Amino acid sequence: MELPLGDPNTSELKGQISPREIANSDKSSIIATLLAQSSRHLFGPTSAPALPLKHQVVSIDGLISKLGYLKPDEVALIKQAFHFADAAHLGQYRHSGEPYITHPVAVAELCATWRLDASSIMAALMHDVIEDTGCTQADLVGKFGSKVAELVEGLTKLDKLEFQSHAEAQAESFRKMFMAMARDVRVILVKLADRTHNMRTLDAVPMEKRRRVAAETIEIYAPIAHRLGLNIIYRDLQDLSFRYSMPMRFRVIEGAVKRARGNRKEMVEKILQNARMAFAKANLEVDLQGREKTLFSIYSKMRSKHLSFSQVLDVYAFRVTVHSIDECYRALGLLHALYKPMPGKFKDYIAIPKLNGYQSLHTTLLGPSGVPVEFQIRTGDMHAVAEAGVAAHWAYKDGGPDMSEVQNRAHQWLQSLIDIQDSSGDSQEFLEHVKIDLFPDAVYVFTPKGQIRALPRGATALDFAYSIHSDVGNTCVAVKINGMQLPLRSELKNSDIVEVVTSANSQPNPGWLAFVRTGKARASIRHSLKTKHYAESLQLGERLLASALRQQGVDAGLLSPELWEKLLHWTGDKTREEACVNIALGRRSSQELAIRLNILIDDEGGSDQMRLGAADWVSPQQEIASHHHQRQAILVDGREGNSIHFQTCCHPIPGDNIIGYLGKGEGLQVHTNDCQIALRMLSKDSDKWVEVEWGKEVNREFEVDLAIDTRQGKGVLARVASSVTAADSNIMNVSMDDRYKEDAVTIRFTIQVSDRLHLSKVMRSLRANHDVMRVIRVRVS
Structure with a gap:
């Protein structure tokens, strides 16, 4: 889904200053004037007659009243920040017609309810001044210090830059925000306050924009709020997103809840009364509150379990707040004595x-x-954390013994964002990995030493390995779950004990991407594969270019940096390595680059220092005529990795005569020289073919397809298979074609052999079997 870049009530929602207001004035003079005059906004309503929305006085009395936890000098700095923001946003209005400054003030008030520090409140007031006015980060450093300027910069989007697509711009802005958030959690706290106020005032936006903003909110911002424990904001953002993305369904469920509220009022009162009496009788002091579940949670339950509203009975939930953990379990026992517990519906989130x-x-x-x-x-402290999460402990530190459990968990997640950033190739890939990690549910597993680790539900044993460290995941070869060796893709369950077995020679497998669940694992695997593929492609590209240059009579090792610079200017590549990788991937012709380099050498005077001697230079015509083209051919031995592909149409094996084709973006494809598919491609695109020969030492096995005609009979397949294994070959795949008219069956095997001699040995073993009538090697025509 393509999501909109930025916040709806900033660049999308504000109006513009009128030409009359800015006539003969520049931005700096406007700011200077407003800094001198804007103090009037600080002191509540004016006695003047009511003004239109655009001319009403903006008060920050409400904000100041919430800042009693700060020192007077800090409050004075916040007032200065307000004056500065008020001046900077002069002439800018929201779609509702209100002065734009009302939005930063509302955001700052939300931050004040979380008791954030003065720097955060100031950043909230000025969070749009860099993005939407003529102010710079240097201006903010000079007036308010580097800490405030860094927070504001972290909140500034990138829509002033040029990107190739809207999705790319949006993803890069999110990456910038996540990285700023990883450095300082206050960035995301201010951003969530900003987004919450925007969602609460979204009515003024056109319908299409409402839907786009709501989709972005429920996909990115609501999960972040949940991950950081800000459950009040999480629930608010969910319901607001539901309201604007699916307005009809929202209204239907809202009406149903209102009707049910009247029908169930008596039942709710009865439950509250019975519970209070039970606690009073046990002399347990509690605070008992009832609340309705959010409309979005009701809708989600209806959708996931295919229920109608009348079937969703647990619309109400009750919260019991006590003084200590011991009293939590006492209260639980009293409630279980009062009403029967439902099996499987108890969860202890205090212990875990x-x-x-x-x-x-x-x-x-x-x-x-x-x-x-x-x-x-829960206890009172638990309730504070449940409602405000990290915001309940805003004094965020870089990890340490003084950090709360909430801070520690937030710190670990924010650090994982940095790991994902380091492993991601681009901003869109980074955003994809982060979305994967924003799962609200989790499983809890143990290391062999008893340490507990939380992973998203559905995570595998390999995800566990990567959660310990990227190097542990990359070198993982096996896992033991509860003492039993199981596949890496095994899905973890609560209380599993997981042990990872590693090997220094192991490397990530591309197939791992099909089953890992966490963003960190996916990013690490992709990064490792890309790094390995890049190195392999670079080596192949250098060999291809050296071979093409040799045909031009040029020694690749003697090319000067000046020549390379001229060639790169012509190709558009940034570096020599990039040019060679593009050759290996078939994006550029090695012969074309070799000819161009030859021309550049001639333009410089035909330096003999770069030329090969007569004994070394074999022209293309001489090479075709000669049987000794070992010097010109690319040697392959099957260990090149992803840069060279042995094609399945003909399954080349050592001993076959082979040729190579540089498919665009696909690397070097190796075919047998009598492959019908290769011959058709050769006739259409002959300039992409290169000489390829087998190396002297080939230490791996290759796949070959065999078709074996056998007699019908009981146990034939087992006897034929044993003939294959008797010749030291492994069967990779088997299928059978019945031919009843001839009283025979064709068995098709894909087997592994080391070379043509090994293949001959296998075929001789099969022909010696009395069940076998014919054996042929299969090629795709």
Whole structure:
């Protein structure tokens, strides 16, 4: 899904200053004037008659009233930041008609409810001044210091730059935000406050934009809020996104909940009364509150379990707040004595907290008339964390013994973003990996030493290996789960004990990408494969270019940097390595580059120092006539990796005469020289073919297809297979074609052999079998 870049109420929602207002004035003079006059906004309503929205006075009394936890000098700096932002946004309005400054003030008020520090409040007030006004980061450093300037810069999008596509611009902006967030968690706290206020005021936006912004919010921002434990914001963003992305469904469920509220009021009151009496009788002091589940959570349950609204009975949940962990378990026992618990519906998030640090006891009981009722039991401190998450401990540090559990978990996740960034090739790939990691549910597994690790639900044993360290994942060869050796793709379950077996010679397999779940594992695997593929392609490209230059009578090792610079200017490649990789991938012809280099040498006076001697230079015509083209051919031995592909149409093996084709972006494809597919390609595109020969030492096995006609009979397949294994060959695949008219069957084997001599040995072994009538090597025509 393509998502919009940026926030709807910034560049998309604000109006523009009118020509009359800016006539004969520049931005700096406007800011200077407003800095002198904007103090009037600070002191509440004016006695003047009511003004249109665009001319109403903006007050920050509400913000100041929430800053009692800060020092007076910090509050004074926040007032200065307001004056600066008010001046910078002069003449800019929201679609609602309000002065644009009302938005930063509302964002700052949200941050103040989380008791963020003065720098965060100032950044909230000025979060759009770099992006939407003439102010620069240097201006902010000079006026407010580097910390505030860095926070504002981290909140600034990249839509002033040019990108090839909207999706690329959006992904790069998100990558910038995530990296700023990894350095300082306050960036995302301000950003979430910004997005929350934008969503609360989205009515003024056209319908199409509402849907795009809502999709971006529920896909990126709501999961981030959940991952950081900001559950109030998480629920708010979910419901607002639901409201604007699916307005009809939102209204239907909203109406159904209102009707049910009246029908179930008596039942809710009865449950509250019975629970309070049970706690009072046990002399347990509690705070008992009931609340409705969010509309989005109700809709999600209806959709995932294919239920109608009338079938969703647990619309209400009850929260029990006590003083200590011991009292949490006492309260649980009292509730289980009051109503019967539903089997499998108890979760202890106190002993094992969620990924975001959330702690509570969850239990679902059968209430009056058999209606399921959910209770959440927690302490006051747990409740603060459950509602505000990381924002409840805004004094974020870089890890250490003084950090809370919530801070530690947030720190680990933010550090994983940096690991993903280092392994990702581009911003869109980075965003894809981060989205994978934004899963709210988790499984909890143990290391052999008893350390607990949380992973997204559905994660595999290989994901566990990568969660320990990228190097552990890259060299993983086997895993033991609860003492049993199981495949790497085995899905982990709660309480599994996982042991990883590594080998220094092991490397990531491309097939791993099909089953890993976490963004870190996926990014690490791709990075390793790309690095390996790049090195292999570079080596092949250098060999191809050297061979082509030799045909031109030029020694590749003696080319000067000046010649390479001229050639790169002509090809458009950034480096010599990039040019060679493009040759190996078939994006550029080695012969074309060799001819161009030859011309450049001649233009410089035909330096003899770069020319080969007569004994070394074999012209193309001489090479064709000669049987000794070992010097010109590319040698292959099967160990080149992804840069050379042995094609399945003809399955070349050592001993076959072979040729090479440089397919565009596909590397060097090796065929047998009598392959019908290769011959057709050769007739259409002869300039992409290169000489290829087998190296002297080939230490791997190659696949070959065989068609074996056998007599019908019991146990024939087993006897034929044993003939293959008797010749030291491995069977990779088998299929059978019945031919009842001839009272025979054709068995098709894909086997592994080391060379043509080994293949002959296998075929002799098969022909010696009395069940076998004929054996042929199969080629695709």
